[in-house]
Amino acid sequence: MNINTNLSSLIVQSSLKSATKGLNTAIERMTTGFRINNARDNAANFSISTSMSTKISAYEVAEENASMGLDLVNTASGALDQMSDKLSRLRALQEQANNGTYGPDSIKAIRQEADAIVDEIERLYNTTEYNGIKLFVGTEKNQGTADLIVKVSPRDVSAMTALADVDEAASLTSGTYSISSADELAKLAKMTNAGLIGKNTEFVLANDIDLSAYSSGAGWTPIGNKTNAFQGTFDGNGYIISNLYINNPNGEGALFWGNVSAKIKNLGLENINVSAKNATGLINEANSIYNCYVTGDVESLEKNNAGWSPGLMAQSVNNVEYCYSKGSIYGYDIAAGLVGVVDTISNSYSTADASIDRWARQPSFGDASGLVSTVQGSIENCFATGDVYAEARGFGAGLVSHMNGQLMKNCYSTGTVTRANVYTGSLVGYASGTTFENCYALSNITGGTSGTAGAFCAGGSSLTAVNSFYLNSFDTSGIAAFGQGGTVTNCQSYNGGVPFTADDLKPPVEDDKDYAELYFQVGTSSSESSRVSCSIAFSMNGLNSLRKIEDKDNLARIDEMIRTVSAKQTEFGSTQNRLESALEEISVQYENLLSSRSTFRDADIAEESSAYIRNQILQQASATLLATANQTPSIALQLL
Numbered sequence: 001m002n003i004n005t006n007l008s009s010l011i012v013q014s015s016l017k018s019a020t021k022g023l024n025t026a027i028e029r030m031t032t033g034f035r036i037n038n039a040r041d042n043a044a045n046f047s048i049s050t051s052m053s054t055k056i057s058a059y060e061v062a063e064e065n066a067s068m069g070l071d072l073v074n075t076a077s078g079a080l081d082q083m084s085d086k087l088s089r090l091r092a093l094q095e096q097a098n099n100g101t102y103g104p105d106s107i108k109a110i111r112q113e114a115d116a117i118v119d120e121i122e123r124l125y126n127t128t129e130y131n132g133i134k135l136f137v138g139t140e141k142n143q144g145t146a147d148l149i150v151k152v153s154p155r156d157v158s159a160m161t162a163l164a165d166v167d168e169a170a171s172l173t174s175g176t177y178s179i180s181s182a183d184e185l186a187k188l189a190k191m192t193n194a195g196l197i198g199k200n201t202e203f204v205l206a207n208d209i210d211l212s213a214y215s216s217g218a219g220w221t222p223i224g225n226k227t228n229a230f231q232g233t234f235d236g237n238g239y240i241i242s243n244l245y246i247n248n249p250n251g252e253g254a255l256f257w258g259n260v261s262a263k264i265k266n267l268g269l270e271n272i273n274v275s276a277k278n279a280t281g282l283i284n285e286a287n288s289i290y291n292c293y294v295t296g297d298v299e300s301l302e303k304n305n306a307g308w309s310p311g312l313m314a315q316s317v318n319n320v321e322y323c324y325s326k327g328s329i330y331g332y333d334i335a336a337g338l339v340g341v342v343d344t345i346s347n348s349y350s351t352a353d354a355s356i357d358r359w360a361r362q363p364s365f366g367d368a369s370g371l372v373s374t375v376q377g378s379i380e381n382c383f384a385t386g387d388v389y390a391e392a393r394g395f396g397a398g399l400v401s402h403m404n405g406q407l408m409k410n411c412y413s414t415g416t417v418t419r420a421n422v423y424t425g426s427l428v429g430y431a432s433g434t435t436f437e438n439c440y441a442l443s444n445i446t447g448g449t450s451g452t453a454g455a456f457c458a459g460g461s462s463l464t465a466v467n468s469f470y471l472n473s474f475d476t477s478g479i480a481a482f483g484q485g486g487t488v489t490n491c492q493s494y495n496g497g498v499p500f501t502a503d504d505l506k507p508p509v510e511d512d513k514d515y516a517e518l519y520f521q522v523g524t525s526s527s528e529s530s531r532v533s534c535s536i537a538f539s540m541n542g543l544n545s546l547r548k549i550e551d552k553d554n555l556a557r558i559d560e561m562i563r564t565v566s567a568k569q570t571e572f573g574s575t576q577n578r579l580e581s582a583l584e585e586i587s588v589q590y591e592n593l594l595s596s597r598s599t600f601r602d603a604d605i606a607e608e609s610s611a612y613i614r615n616q617i618l619q620q621a622s623a624t625l626l627a628t629a630n631q632t633p634s635i636a637l638q639l640l
Contacts, residue, residue, distance in 0.1 A: 008629035012622055019618035026612035035603040045601070052597040058524035059590040066586060069520035069532065070579040072130040076536055077572045079128040079135070083121050084565050090117045090546060091558045097549045104492055111496070111549045118547050125540050135536050144238020145208055146268030149322040149347065149505055150291045152238030157206045163187055173198035180206040182213055185241070189223040192230050199231035199261045205239040212243045219245040224257035229285070231259050236267025236292065244269060248276040249301060256283035260318065265290040272296030272327075280340070281325070284315045289339075291322040300331045311339040311373065312352050320345040324502065328353045328386075333366040336373040336401070337386050344377040344405075347505045353415075355389035367395030367402070367420070367429060370413050370443070374402040380409045381505060383498070387415045388443070395429035395458075396420035398443025403431035403457070410551065412440035412499060419447035423458035423483065426470065431460040438551050440499055441470040445479060454483030463487070467552065469494035504545045522582040532582060534575040538568050 029035055036046050096102065097110050128135045144154050157178035164184050166177065168191060179185055191197055214220045224230035234256070246253035253276025255269060256262065264283055272281050272294060279300035282292060292313070300310035312325040320342050329335045329352055337350030354368045367373060370384025379400065390396030398413030413427055423429045426441035434457070441455040452458050455470035463486030470481060472493035481488050518537075523530020546561060548554045 006629060006633055008632055009626060012626040012629045016619060016622035016626060019615045019622055022611060022615035023619055026608050026615060029603040029608045030605060030612065033603055033605075034601050035608075036601045049597055049601040052593055055524060056590065056593050056597065059586055059593065062522050062524055062530075063583065063586045063590065065520060066522040066532075066579050066583045068131075069522065070576060070583070072133075072135070072518075072536070073534065073572050073575050073579065075130045076128065076135045077569065077576065079124050080565055080569050080572065083124055084562070084569065086117045086121050087558060087562045087565060090114055091555070091562065093117075094549060094555050094558055098552050098555065100490060104494070107550065108496065111547070114549045115547055118543060121540075122543055125543070136538060136540075144236075144240075144266070146236065146238050146240045146266070146293070148238065148266065148268060148291050148293065149324065149502065150266075150507060152266045152291070154237045154239070155204060155235070157204055157237075160204060163203065169196075171196045171198070172201050174200040176202045176204060178204050178206045179209075182209050182211055185209055185211075185223070186214075186221070189221050192224045193221070193228055195228040197228075197230065197232055201232040202235060203232065204235045205237045205241075205267070208240045208242070210242050211245070215243065215245040218248050220255070222246075222252055222254050222257040224259075224262075225252065226257070229259035229262070230256045230283075231261040233263040233265075234267065235265055238266055240268040240270050242270040244272040244274065244281075244296070246274045246276055246279070250277055252276055252284070253279040253298075253300075254281065254284050256286075258283045258286050260285060260287055262286040263288050263290075264292055267292045269294045270296065272298070275299040275301070277301050278310075278315075280310050280313065280315045282313045283317075286314060286317045288319045288321075289314060289317050289323055290320075293324045293326075295326045297328045298330070300329075300335070302332060310334060311336040312350065312354075314339045316341040318343045320348055322346075322505065322507070323348045325350045325352045328355075330355050330357075331366075331368075332357050334373055334401075335368045337370045337384050339372050341374045341376065342372055342379075343375075344379070345372060345375065345382060346378075346380045347382070347507070349383045349385075349502055349505065351385045353386045353389070366390070367397070369395075369397045369401040369429070370399050370415050370417075372400050375400050375405050375408075377405040378407045378409075379403075379405065379411060380407070381500075382411045383500070384413045385415050388417045390418055390420040390424070394420055394422045395424070397423075397425040397427065397429035397458075398441070399427050400431075401429040403428045403434045403460075406433060407435050407437065408439055409437040410439070410500075410548075413443040414498060415443050417443050417445050419445055419450060419453065421450045422452070424451055424453045425458040425483070426453075426455045426474070426479070428457040429459065431457045431463055433462045434460070434464075436463070436465040436468050438499075438548075438553075439465070439468040440494065441468070441474075442494070442498070444471065444473070445477075452483040453479050455479055455481050457486065458483035460484060460486075465489070465491050467491070467550065469550070471495070499548055499550065500545065504542075504548075506541060520579065522579065522586065532575065532578050534571065536572075538564070540564070 036042050036049055093110050093114050125136050144152050160176050160178040163177045163179050244255055253274045269282055279298050281294040281298050294313045298312050310331045312329040317339055320339055325338045335354040335356050337352040337354045350371050356366050356368045368388045368390040370386050370388050384399050388396050395401045396417050398415055398417050424445055426443040436456045445453055455474050456465045457463055463482050466489045468491045472495045475493055517533040517535050520532045522532050546558055
């Protein structure tokens, strides 16, 4: 018999601990419902179970993502359905307007409903959203500062040679160079005037330039002269050159002095003040001017014509497109709101006032016009709203003084024309062999009864007006459609608003927004297979042009917009199918993972309750026997 070591007690204590541990395990499993609660229960299965739990949580989020994505696409699709219905109604109205059996009041009513439909489509396009996200409207691109008709995303000039790094005595025959400062622009003028700049060169603005430093004395020296004209390409890159000042009564005045090879594009020229014998704003002569504008004042002092036809932007250009001017132009004999002489011009306008000197020595000569002095070819989608002052001189016109081309289409003028003593036209002064199609002669003619006046054209021959309109006040004031006769087909008086504005000149193919794809995360990984993409946002550029209910070509524009909306509806339908399929797949994967995890981790409550009772009985028995075992050493006292 041992006193120091009670082996019976130790045996019972071990059994008690084991029973208590088993009892605690059973309690934990029954209260949590899990057979594996920590890694010590089963390290391998615990790892597998944890991985499955992570995937299950991921699929729960993916299911919510897919459901929200489907709701978003359904919202967008519902708005498109409304747009499609309204475009169908607009098309029906356009077909009515094209019929030719409707009078002015009926056309006005059709136009009012068409305007309301376009307004509603525009509202749906701009306001449809889901969870704070504008669905159809794209995000603004990084653009230059110039307020151009066609918005420009500036070119990267980092790889270009800076003109500041070029030797001023070097001859440049080709290459592209960046210009970042007024000093560099002045360097270009110095090199051009020295005959060092070839026609295969291009110069690109890197930022806005302020020419205020050249505002004293004669001011700015033009880039080019009569001996060495600028003949390269100048890309404004969406930026602005401001505060051009020139005071040269006996010489030339313009930012550029070019020739027929010069090309200017994407440039804003703001707040100019130019006064010279031969003066204009941007350039005297060029091959083309694209997407530019000029604001400010020009005074050209050349007398007795002398081959000089000043415009606020330019004197003579082959082609002008997407350009405009604001301010005033004064010419001794000739003045035009935008350009003096042009071959073809389109999508351009002027709000500038144009005036000539009434006291000049040749009262039967000279002309003032709202947009162009002479058009040699065609003019389309243009307008002028400035006042024209040609009192006691030869010609005055709200839009064009001399129309030598074959076609004027979709054009109008609204400014007041002060009557000239030879020809005064609300739209054109004198033309030969010209057809006026869908044009609006809305410039009021004031200032007496001298000379010949006309709505579409005052003087000329072989003239035709088709589907065009003129101020209804001309009917009572005795101003005919053509001052010297012409053919009029489906033309009528008009007292409505302007047929289109500057916003409508923006080309539908150009856009100032990005329409990035929207991604729906419908899987559990970062791979492409876990994403569904859809271009929810889209462009409706040209929507305002659908208001031109009097233009028979408008039907084609409406059809194009219907095709755009229809294509987007098809795309949305495909995305809806993919998201619904993704939801079904997620549901299957989710259920399978739950079942598999249950096999690994969930407790069998019947089994655990049996273990609980067993261990509870063992614990109670061990406790009773431990008390007995602890009394065994005391028996030794009976031997003493």
